[in-house]
Amino acid sequence: MAVDPLIELRNVNKYYGELHVLRDIDLTVGKGEVVVVIGPSGSGKSTLCRTINRLETIESGTITLDGRPLPAEGKALARLRAEVGMVFQSFNLFAHRTVLQNVSLAQVKVRGRGRQEADRRSRELLDRVGLLNQADKYPAQLSGGQQQRVAIARALAMEPKAMLFDEPTSALDPEMINEVLEVMRQLAREGMTMVVVTHEMGFARASANRVVFMADGRIVEDRSPDEFFTDPRSDRAKDFLSKILKH
Amino acid sequence: MNVLTDNFSAYGAGFLGTLELTVYASLLALALGFLMASFRVAPVGSLRIFGTAWVTVLRNTPLTLLFFAVLLGLPRFGLVLPFKVFAVLALGCYTSAFICEALRSGINTVPRGQGEAARSLGMTFGQALSLVVLPQAFRSVIPPVGSTLIALAKNSAIAGAFSVTELLGTYKTLNELGYNIVWTFVWIAVGYLIITLAISALFHALERRWGVAR
């Protein structure tokens, strides 16, 4: 695909002690592309996601964002992280802040916006994810699905170039999964660049441009969702699909 | 009983001496403890090593030895200050090691994801720590920090041995004047009690104000 690359991983290797979690990873995500990452537990999907904004360091290889290599620790890295939103499986809303403050905090402290402007923007985003009426509650007072939608609004408030999702719906009750997926589908339609680790095959089929299948720290397949789901090439992928499609 | 009324000014001077040592050393200990705790969780290896070394050395040195080292050692390097300042330095540095560890254990009660979410939004390490992690750690560290400062108040008695005016030291004068030693000590104990109970009350109030989990 001849798209403008936004996220590029070249020959990335990562170890946890002896464990080789990412093996020679090459991955390009173009601007506006939605890439779904799937694979068995422990295959390195979360780690891959977290290396992209350097929550995890790598041992070798290069990662570039919009043409610039990831800086090491410090201000430059912080600046770059603000350009890449991240949504976690466990939401990670700031427990001591209200919903509105959660969305506004980094706008004020990182982007340097005035409090009022930040709050105004936060309300817009909360409205967009359908939670404006919850603005003054604390995270613990919301359901999981609501918390996750706030977390998405919080990430969007930084006006990121790309969004990373690490199993955003895995900790949710079934009836809440869809409200979060709907927000994500909407984002995808609007052209946000997204890397999504998920087992939601419906989302992958409907919204992904590509599916990346990982096993044992390697990218085993990287294809369009249609091709991948109807005709997986590798035995690992066939085996994996037969298992998850069973239930 | 008239030990107190006869020698009110001596007791008063001692009490104020202890109070001063406690307040200044507490402020120093809190500031240094805060700094060292940030060092110990920092992403920079050399800071972590410095913080760990600071805590290990100070926590494992007897306080009296530390007083000797500061009061007799620092002047050798040309640093000559009033004994009281040296005493505050020794007490403050010593206690900072315990404050640091109390803060660090509080930091460890805050889920990892909180700091990660903060950093993923572009906050620097310092912002993530001060805006997100420490305010949540604060709750659980109020009681241990209170205990540490109470220990500091009592430890300040060692300064008396280095001719700094403080509460315990007043017994020497009064003893020479022939007063009943038991009553002398009772009133000294009451003085310490006033200070330590005040610290307790302060931290109780803090806990009631901030310690509620949301």
Ligand SMILES: Nc1ncnc2c1ncn2[C@@H]1O[C@H](COP(=O)(O)OP(=O)(O)OP(=O)(O)O)[C@@H](O)[C@H]1O
């Ligand atoms: N901080 C860590 N220290 C040591 N090993 C780790 C750490 N984090 C993950 N691992 C190991 O690295 C491997 C890859 O982990 P990762 O979380 O990336 O897998 P995953 O594909 O996201 O799995 P899951 O579907 O269960 O979330 C696993 O074997 C895991 O046990």
Ligand SMILES: [Mg+2]
């Ligand atoms: Mg994972």
